[in-house]
Amino acid sequence: MQNFNFPVEVVRTNRKKSATIKLDGSKVRINVPRSLSDRKVEELIEKRRAWIETKLQQQALKPQPQKKQYVDGEGFFYLGKSYQLKILMGKNDQVKISKNFLVVTLKDQNLQTAIRSILESWYRERAEELLTKKTIQLAKVIDVHPRQISIKNYRSRWGSCSSTGDLYYNWRIIQAPINIIDYVIVHELCHLIEHNHSPRYWSHVSKYFPKWKECRDWLKNTTINIY
């Protein structure tokens, strides 16, 4: 099923007279009568799309780490949107987004470790590019001057600000929606004014990012499950 931004498994059976749609991990499983055409199946999924997307989102927010398998069809987030992993063999290692797919091209063997490392470098590069650009823009607005901006591999934090004015971001944040990324940047930049989480600090944050509370909550619920 290529028309959806989530993986779909179609199970055809003689025992079924009608269709049932269920969520199986991050995958959608639809059981249908054997004779039902692909088009009809797609229509059925389309009708339930809103329900499926809500369920997938709820599941993504559940604090349960899911080990990635790095297999075709597996869902990966980029800027808040889910893409299906598609693995191809080719001349060069490469990652690109094409419609609903995150296409990873490998020049050597199709190994889980190779896919993981190519994907992680791609996420890191995208994170470095976007976060640097946005930090420079937002620093002008807030009128602060970070000394250095770099990307880190944190397990349990999204960013940090040193007492000397260096900003560090977790590359994983590139998987979150853009407003969440903006919040993380404003959060760290405001630490250049106040090096604590005092009410004064939060008043700076809310001046430049009024919806900070909902973003902070979003991150609280998402911490462990982002890959």
Ligand SMILES: [Zn+2]
């Ligand atoms: Zn902080």
